[in-house]
Amino acid sequence: MIHLPTAPPAHIAFDLAAWIAASLVAWRQHRAWPQGTQTLLRLTAPGYYRWLAVGALLGAWAAGTLNSWRLTWAPSHSVAGALAGGIVAVELWKARHRVRGSTGGSFVLPMATGIMIGRLGCLFAGLPDLTYGTPTALPWAVDLGDGVGRHPVQLYESAAMALFILVYVVARRRGADWARHHAFHAFAIWYGAQRFVWEFFKPYPNLAGPFNLFHLICGGLVVYGIVYWRNDRRRGAQGGALCVSQPDDEPVRNLP
Template structure:
């Protein structure tokens, strides 16, 4: 068992660090894929980003609190998984109302992945008060967060899993792989949801349906969302290659508006 000194205020240090690296990731995306960022700006307006922010904030607090208010120590809380789900719902509604087709998420993949990677370390060092800790384990890398119990470091599991995805994604993007340029955001959502679904079994969260907690169900919804987008893009692209469609979905950083 490994002992880790913790303090609740370190969560805020982790949040600040996550925002900083996410901003650095955004700058990298702008420098390396400037056309994609400028394409997004041309197809949207400030209301897009306001909608994204509101949806993310509402989703974060709604799902986070829905989970922790059912705990033995009910508290208001927020969640990155809820923020991602809320932002997606809000943006898809915005796109529907504005007639924007295709994905607008491509430029956000790197900043999101970096933010999650670093932010999870803040959750770890915040200790038991953060309520993101894992269940007890006898594995040699179990971590004592100050309560004398060796626990799964689920925060590190998630950080490493997202980091692995980011490495694969960056290499694929540099090589111009179709999945990275056309469905980078959807593959990110799918990868995040799958790994998060797995780690949820290592957390002491109250179940909602059978053994599944609120985040299990949320991750299932995100998987469905990503798979539908990927399948629709592949189907439409295949039809276009055979002359069966008038247009094909743009890469996920090049959304288009419906014609009047």
């Protein structure tokens, strides 16, 4: 068993580090991959971002609070909820403006980086963070201060996102079709699938059979990624009302 020093303020420190790292990655990405160096904000209608921000915010706090209300009455937030809420909001916005095709690829690398680093904050924040794993006797079990060896589920997720980053960057540099046109769908599938597995090692209350709220959310992310990936490939062959034809990691252009 590995004894880890923990402190609740660690979460804030790692969250800040995650935001900084994600911002730097986004800046570097938009200089290296898209045509030109202009940012999404200068090329995309503000409404797109308002819907995205509101959806992510509502999803984050709704999912986190609903999941933890039986453990504590304090409001909580969740990155899985933020991702799901942002997706719902953006897809509604796109449907309203008849925008077809993926527009989320530019967010993939910054989000994956932020999650990879942010999860370390969850780990070192210790038991008060309420993201700890279930007890285990495995040699890499961590003691977060109560003398109980637990699955380091935060490290599992951080490692999974590091693996995704590695595969995605290599594929993008080689010009792989999925990395250029379906990166966000791939991200949703990978994040949802790996998080779905780790949820079995968390002591969250079950909501439907053996599944907790995040099982359902992450299962939905996987389904979303698969369905929309297939739909976008079909639309790409057939055309559409207003299709986004450039690689989905380039700035969104000419949207209402």
